[in-house]
Structure formats: C-alpha cells, structure tokens
Amino acid sequence: MMKYLFTLSLLLLAQPGxxxxxxxxxxxxxxxxxxxxxxVVALPPTDxxxxxxxxxxxxxxxxxxxxxxxxxxxLTRYDENRAQRAVETARIRLDLVQALVSGRAQRDQYPQxxxxxxxxxxxLQAVKSAISQRDQPAQAAP
Amino acid sequence: MRQRIAIGLLLCCAVAQADDxxxxxxxxxxxxxxxxxxxxxIAAPALDEARAALDLLNKKSTKRDDATLQSERLQLKLREAxxxxxxxxxxxxxxxxxxxxxxxxxxxxxxxxxxxxLQESRRQQQAAKDRESALQTQLEREAQRRxxxxxxxxxxxxxxxxxxxIINLALGQFAEVWDDSEGKHLRFGFAPLFGEGETLLxxxxxxxxxxxxxxxxxxxxxxxxxxKPFTGDPGPLTLARLEQLKNTLAENGLSDIQAAYxxxxxxxxxxxxxxxxxxxxxNPAEAP
Numbered sequence: 001m002m003k004y005l006f007t008l009s010l011l012l013l014a015q016p017g018x019x020x021x022x023x024x025x026x027x028x029x030x031x032x033x034x035x036x037x038x039x040v041v042a043l044p045p046t047d048x049x050x051x052x053x054x055x056x057x058x059x060x061x062x063x064x065x066x067x068x069x070x071x072x073x074x075l076t077r078y079d080e081n082r083a084q085r086a087v088e089t090a091r092i093r094l095d096l097v098q099a100l101v102s103g104r105a106q107r108d109q110y111p112q113x114x115x116x117x118x119x120x121x122x123x124l125q126a127v128k129s130a131i132s133q134r135d136q137p138a139q140a141a142p
Numbered sequence: 143m144r145q146r147i148a149i150g151l152l153l154c155c156a157v158a159q160a161d162d163x164x165x166x167x168x169x170x171x172x173x174x175x176x177x178x179x180x181x182x183x184i185a186a187p188a189l190d191e192a193r194a195a196l197d198l199l200n201k202k203s204t205k206r207d208d209a210t211l212q213s214e215r216l217q218l219k220l221r222e223a224x225x226x227x228x229x230x231x232x233x234x235x236x237x238x239x240x241x242x243x244x245x246x247x248x249x250x251x252x253x254x255x256x257x258x259x260l261q262e263s264r265r266q267q268q269a270a271k272d273r274e275s276a277l278q279t280q281l282e283r284e285a286q287r288r289x290x291x292x293x294x295x296x297x298x299x300x301x302x303x304x305x306x307x308i309i310n311l312a313l314g315q316f317a318e319v320w321d322d323s324e325g326k327h328l329r330f331g332f333a334p335l336f337g338e339g340e341t342l343l344x345x346x347x348x349x350x351x352x353x354x355x356x357x358x359x360x361x362x363x364x365x366x367x368x369x370k371p372f373t374g375d376p377g378p379l380t381l382a383r384l385e386q387l388k389n390t391l392a393e394n395g396l397s398d399i400q401a402a403y404x405x406x407x408x409x410x411x412x413x414x415x416x417x418x419x420x421x422x423x424x425n426p427a428e429a430p
Contacts, residue, residue, distance in 0.1 A: 053225075060218075082207075085207060085208070085211050088211060088215070089211060089214065092214065092215050092218045092219065092222075093218060095188070095218070095219070095222050096218050096219075096221055096222045096225065099188075099222045099225040099226050099229065100225055102229060103225060103226075103228060103229030103232055103233075106229060106232040106233045106236050107232055109236055110232065110235070110236060110239075113236055113239040113240060113243065114239060116239075116243055117239050117242055117246065120243055120246040120247060120250060121246060123250055124246055124249055124250045124253060127250065127253040127254055127257055128253055130257060131253060131256060131257050131260060
C-alpha cells in the first residue's frame with residue numbers, strides 16, 4: 001500500500017509542469033541505492049550455468065545502477081527533472097529485479113522436488129510390485 | 143520559409159500519428175491479457191502501474207522524454223507482472239510437488255508396513271507349514287511302524303499256529319488231538335496203553351516217553367488228566383492205571399500233573415488236557 005502511494009506521488013512528481021523537489025529526489029536516489037545494494041547481495045556471484053531469469057535480473061540491476069549514477073550526476077547539475085526520471089527508471093528496474101530474485105528459491109527448488117517426487121514414486125512402485133508379486137502365490141496356495 | 147515550417151510540422155504530425163499507436167499497441171494488448179487472468183490480483187500493483195503508464199502514454203500532452211520513461215515503465219511493469227505471476231505459479235507447482243511427495247511418503251510407509259506384515263505372515267505360514275509337514279512325517283513314520291508291528295504280529299501268530307499244527311500232527315500219532323478254548327486235548331484209549339492189566343505195555347512206555355518229549359516243547363501249560371467217573375467210584379483198576387500214567391509222565395519230565403473226573407470223557411478212555419494259561423497270547427512285537 002505504501003509502495004503504491006509512493007508510486008502515485010512519484011507519478012505526480014513526474015508530471016510535466018511540476019518541478020521535482022531536490023531533497024525528495026535525493027532521498028529517492030538513496031532509497032533505490034539501498035535497494036540495489038541489497039539486491040546485489042541477493043543475486044549470487046556470476047555463474048556460467050545460471051538461469052535466464054538470473055541473467056535478466058543481473059542485466060536490469062546493472063542498468064538500474066547506471067540510472068542511479070545518472071540520477072546523481074543530473075542532481076549535481078541541478079536538473080531535478082532528469083534526475084527524477086533516472087531514479088524512476090532505476091526504481092522500475094529494481095522492482096523487476098526484486099520480482100525475479102524473489103522467485104529464484106522456488107525455481108531452484110523445482111528440479112530437486114521433482115527428483116524427490118520421482119524417486120519416491122519409483123520406490124513406491126517397487127514396494128507395491130514386490131507386494132503384489134508376493135501376494136499372488138500366497139493367494140493361490142489355499 | 144513558412145512553407146518549409148508547415149511541411150516540417152505536417153511531417154512531424156504524420157510521423158507522430160503513424161508512429162504512436164502501434165508502438166504500445168502490443169503492450170496494451172499484453173496488459174489486457176494479463177488483467178484478464180484469474181490470478182491477476184497477485185500482480186495488481188505492477189499491473190496498475192503499467193496501466194497508469196499506458197494512460198500517460200495515451201495523453202497527447204506527455205513530453206518525449208517522459209514518454210520514453212513511461213514506455214519503458216509499461217514494458218518493465220508488464221514483465222514484472224509476468225514474473226510475479228510466474229513466481230506464484232512456481233510456488234504453487236512446488237507446493238503441489240511437495241504435497242504429492244508427502245502423500246507418496248505416507249503411501250510408501252503404508253506399503254512398507256504392509257510389506258513387512260506380509261513378509262511376517264508369510265514367514266509364519268511357512269513355519270506352520272514346516273511344522274505341519276514335520277508332524278505329518280512323524281505320523282507317517284508311526285503308521286509305518288504300527289503297520290510293520292502288525293505284520294510282524296500276524297506273522298508271529300501264523301508261525302505259532304504253524305508250530306501248533308506241527309505239534310498236533312506229531313501228537314496225532316499217539317492220540318486224538320484238538321484245540322479249544324480250554325486248551326489242547328489229547329485223548330487215548332486205555333486198551334492200547336495197558337491191554338487188560340494195570341501195567342503199561344512196553345511199547346506204550348516208549349510211546350509215552352516220546353509224547354512227553356513232544357509235550358515239553360509246548361511251553362507254559364498246566365497238565366490235567368481227565369477220566370470219566372464210574373458210578374460212584376472209578377474202580378481200583380482205573381485208579382491204578384491213572385496213577386501209573388501220572389508217574390510215567392512225571393518220570394519223563396511232565397511233573398505236577400493233576401487228575402480230574404469229567405463226564406464228557408468216554409468209557410475206557412483217558413484225556414490229557416494241556417490247559418491254556420491265563421495270559422496265552424503275548425505280543426512281543428507290540429513292545430516299542
């Protein structure tokens with residue numbers, strides 16, 4: 001909810017005719033910078049065999065970091081509107097990175113779960129067939 | 143100059159008109175598709191933001207710089223929404239797998255228990271069968287032994303009968319012989335033994351000697367000499383003859399001979415009864 005309101009306020013700020021507040025933009029940059037550094041940690045170190053989602057996340061994280069740099073640069077040039085747009089770009093990208101990162105655990109878990117299930121299925125099948133094989137002579141006997 | 147400006151403006155408008163709608167037309171459709179999904183609420187904030195971006199893009203007043211940002215925002219938010227929905231799907235799929243796995247584990251445990259019980263019951267069945275067959279074997283062995291014993295018994299009885307027959311045949315030379323429940327009866331006439339007198343004839347003596355030898359071959363009998371009484375008194379001749387017969391047999395090994403009077407014996411005849419003993423038929427084969 002907070003995020004939503006925040007987004008709305010950003011939208012208002014991004015509207016032409018509204019001059020972006022310098023302090024607010026600076027705060028925004030700091031906030032997104034914080035998120036970016038958290039997400040850097042959340043993403044594992046580069047791995048040759050990583051999933052396309054991780055590659056995508058890494059790409060967006062990089063461009064978010066660039067956008068934040070750009071925002072800071074624009075802020076030093078007193079171009080609050082550009083700085084605002086740049087930080088907004090960073091935010092959107094970080095949102096996407098966060099979505100990608102948050103799904104990672106489930107994605108990684110999947111093959112293991114599938115294997116676990118298959119193994120248990122096989123084991124079950126083995127026991128069941130052992131039972132039915134043993135059952136038949138016992139039933140035929142009397 | 144004015145003409146140029148006018149043409150330039152017209153071109154700009156044309157480019158703007160031709161360019162603008164298709165640029166995010168596809169994104170608008172994508173947004174609509176996502177909004178139509180039943181689980182769209184999971185990605186509601188992202189979708190709302192995408193819609194807001196689309197609205198801004200659709201506004202003629204939006205500046206170019208801002209339009210670039212909004213277009214990017216639209217696309218990235220759509221992607222984010224897709225990712226969020228995908229994440230939820232992954233989560234549900236994993237939960238489903240986990241659930242299935244737990245179900246399998248339960249079923250597996252049940253099946254393993256069943257298997258163990260089955261093995262146990264089979265083992266018990268086998269043990270019972272083994273015991274049963276062992277008992278069966280024992281029973282058969284005992285039945286065989288009994289059969290063998292019976293056969294031996296029958297053979298023994300047959301042999302005894304044959305021995306008895308042979309003895310009877312041998313005794314037949316000296317007397318009339320028959321067996322009954324009382325025992326073995328030998329009946330003589332007085333005349334061949336004594337002639338007219340009370341002394342045994344010499345050939346009769348030899349005869350009795352041989353008879354005594356034969357009789358000693360028959361074990362465990364009690365000897366009884368039977369005569370028919372005369373009216374009142376048997377008479378001194380008969381008594382003397384009886385006495386001599388007893389003595390002769392005693393001399394030849396048949397001691398302890400009792401004498402008795404019996405109505406069934408004919409006149410001038412004497413009967414030697416070899417009484418059957420109390421336990422006549424022993425079964426040596428029945429001993430284990």
